[in-house]
Amino acid sequence: MASKNKSIIDVLNGLDGQYDNCWKSKDSVMVYIPQNYNFKNKLIFVDIHSGFLKMHSQKTSASFTIADIDFSKKIVEESVNANIIVTIHAIKGGSGKIECVKQKVSILKCILGIDFIVLVALEKNKYMKPHTGMWKLVKALYKANNINISACIANHVFVSDNGGCPIESKMNRLKKKSENSSAKDLLDVDTDNDEDMKENTTLSIEKNISALIKKRSQNQSNYRDNGHMPNFTFGDDYDRAFANNVGIKYMCINEFLDYDPPEMRWTSPCIVPDKRIEYVKATNEYLNSNVIHFIEKRGSENFLIFVMGPPRCGKTTFCRKFIEVWNSEELGRQNNIKHLELQSKFRGDQTSNDNRYVYVNDRVRANQAGKLLADRICVLVDGKCESKESRQKYLTHASKHGYTVIYIEIFVGFQLSYVLNHTAVEESRDGSVYLCDDIEYEKYKVSAEIPENDPNYLKYVPNIDDRPTITEYHY
DSSP: OHHHHHHHHHHHHTOBOSSOSSEEEETTEEEEOOTTOOOOSOEEEEETTTTTEEEEEOSSOEEEEESOHHHHHHHHHHTTTSEEEEEEEOTTOHHHHHHHHHHHHHHHHHHHOSOOEEEEEOSSSTTSTTSSHHHHHHHHHHHTTTOOTTTTGGGOEEEESTTTOBHHHHHHHHHHHHHHOOGGGTTTOOOSOHHHHHHHHHHHHHHHHHHHHHHHHHHGGGOOBTTBOOOTTBOOOHHHHHHHHHTOEEEEHHHHTTSOOOOOOOOSOOOOHHHHHHHHHHHHHOOOOOHHHHHHTTOOSOEEEEEEOSTTSSHHHHHHHHHHHHHHSHHHHHSOEEEEOSEEEOOOSTTOOOOOEEEOOHHHHHHHHHHHHHTTOEEEEESSOOSHHHHHHHHHHHHHHTOEEEEEEEOOOHHHHHHHHHHHHHTOSSSOOOOOOHHHHHHHHHHOOOOTTSTTEEEEOOOOOOOHHHHTOOO
16 A cells, blocks of 8 residues: 555656646646645536536637536635535647646636636546546645545535536536526626627537437447447546545535536446446456466477456456466476467656557557567467457468467456456556547457357466455446
8 A cells, every 4th residue: 555655746846837837746646736726625526518617619719617616616615615626627638738727727817716626537546436536636745745535534525517417417507507697706707798708608508418318318328328329418536436436425516506406317328336246256256267377288398378357358468377387387488378368568768757658550460460470489479360360370370380269258248358457457556547438348348259169269267356446436
């Protein structure tokens, strides 16, 4: 545990002021901390796009208006006794996206007239909600200022509309606000055109809600409510999942403003903890064959071994353990083997601590395998070999040099693979592990051609530890 805390402290200590005195950055995290900030023991987390600002894009520029004036007023009132933590996702946007984030924060600061902290996730890693990297970063920040926010966790709350709220409820509330309020009501914000701003806000709401509904109707197959399809008019739930993961209260904006809270649904493809425990128990009780003995019985000394399975099912972990066992057995002492991945660690220069991964082209890997097989070196192909087409180049080389082909499928199922995907990200120490896109699972489902009837096929079910990141977190 100490090493994990140390890595978070290292991130904080490594933040440099490359933007200005308040903006700090490190790898995939940006943090905005006002000078001489007054740290308090009550935190209110918010999302900058939920209740605060709406953007109006034009051909040459973009403008922002207030999305919910009453919400912004309430936040200002609460800031007397609480610190406001603004969270932002700015994934894959480059310098232009960063400048846009800075612009939004400047506008929000001007509108609210209060100090607040901003946390910006720039990559799909442990700092992106619903993962808890941001929370750990905040804990380290407050600890450095002699405040233990975990000891007063009951004081904290996350407020947003990203809790699986009905989109219609959000739309009706915002329409009502825009009809009965003007932007000038908020802290005497100076606007020359209050009526225009009100009209733009209403139009923006209708436009954005329509876009959200359209998006939901097109992608509803990607969302599940504990195995059941929710109505596509329920919005994202990642803020409520974040609050659930770190153990703080979540409130939708309606509830925060003392209105009746709407029904909320989990809309991300999550497996409930009880079901995960069943999956973990089933995998741990499965009795696997001895892989080395299985290979030895094939009556050969030269092997091309394919390791297949859905994304993040444990293929690379299996391969690394397999290499260790191979080298300790008589088969390994007589035959060298090379583990070929599609990713390799990139460190930059010799003094860099950069542990990001870069991906190798599969054609390059297949050619490398051909050279190794020609040199009578066994090859272990790690992933991206689930289809006949993806295996063909390797099989051509194996046939040419007289190698026996082994097929090993790492079998945990798609749903548990999805959980393991997030678990790997959550447990990453340095944020170098990125979330595997959902589309990769769909690609695997479509392209997988597993030769289950081949006598050299072996199904392997990995033993999965019963860790909190697997059985308790909501993804």
